[in-house]
Amino acid sequence: MGHFIEQLYGPFFDASNWAQVFTSADDWLIILSLAIIECLLSVDNAVVLAAQTQSLDNLQEREKSLFYGLWGAYLFRFLIIGIGTYLISFWEIKVLGAGYLFYLVYRFFTKRPAQTRQSHKQRRFLGLSQFWSVVVQIEMMDIIFSIDSVLASLAISNNPVIVLIGGMIGIACMRGIAEVIMRLMRRIPELETMAYCLIVIIGVKLFVSIPIIGWDIPATAFGLIVLVAFVLTLAIHFSRQRRHAGDESKKGE
16 A cells, blocks of 8 residues: 555655756646646636635635635645546546536525525535635535546646646636636626526536546637626626616716
8 A cells, every 4th residue: 555655646755856847948848838728627617616705705705715725726636646547437526516516506596686695604514614615615626627637637748746836837827817707706796697607517518528428628618608708798797887877867867
């Protein structure tokens, strides 16, 4: 057992391996490529995380939950890269993840408008506080969504140190995207509804990728869907604002 663990994680503790990576221009090109791939594959993750943080009361708590989730993602990524070659057998995680995402959407669209904030506060996970419940949910999503990105990275480089560095840079960038989406949600309320509509697509994307189905929605195609949805949501938001301003001016007259 000890030999098996050493075989999986030994390269992480090899100083010469780290030195070679840090001094190799070719390795840094690979790391940059992996970071870009991580960002592209994590757009759906960023959407889900930004939507989940909306249950917290203020911006400081939302940003703090993403910060804790960031370090949890780093720890999990270190552990999962070591057993990356075995991830393909964990398709059940994708099924459970898709089901959980569909549940999130159902819960969002079936809540009563008057209960929106109150129902958010009442939800707990394993008896934890609201804040730590959100952090745990963020980590669960990281576990689910990291499968594709780790496998894609290992297909490019079999050096776990390169994969780890590329993944860490990509995760940091993805958290930045989630924070941008989170801030925009405060200014444009319609974005939260858009996020949950996208989560339906994300759930389908996750489910159809299991081996028995084997369909893959390319990251570029999903990115295009996100862009179109964002533009349409902005158009609806500003259209409502103009209509509201017109109604107010008529009342003033």
